[in-house]
Amino acid sequence: MLHGGRSAKAGDTNARAARFKCVLAARIRASLATDERLPEGGAVLTTISTAKTGNWSKLFRIVSGTRAAAGVVRRGTSYIPVTTQDMGRLRERHREDFAMNHVAPRSNVQLLRDLGARFQDGARDEQHLVSIVDEAHALINPST
Secondary structure (H helix, E strand, O other): OEEOOEEOOHHHHHHHHHHHHHHHHHHHHHHHHHOOOOOOOEEEEEEOOHHHHHHHHHHHHHHHOOHHHHHHEEEHHHHOOOOHHHHHHHHHHOOOOOOOOOOOHHHHHHHHHHOOOOOOOOOOOOOEEEEEEOOHHHHOOOOO
16 A cells, blocks of 8 residues: 555554544544433443553543543453452452352352442443443453
């Protein structure tokens, strides 16, 4: 492919595709946030990259004019039901292999619910109406 009289490098193509995906994600999120036909609930943008989390948060703050707008940006780790420290305490109380069934993550989550574990912000049921995921391939669990 030619671009500006020179041969486009794979990096150029990847960078354009990444910018396009980011613009698309932002437009989808804006459409969801302003659509009055949708039920109550938040539309958030999720990313696994620390740099992108910062960039997205800054963009939402700039466009909205308020610092609170950065709250619509979530880290991928915010969907983990309990913190590492809480999991360690649960394993001390129950057994070392507690909730270690990596083949059936839903049974692990149900076990946490059955024990009354308090899920961290971002991981509670029905917390978000929609989550648009940047770099979704990194959050896919092939076992489910």
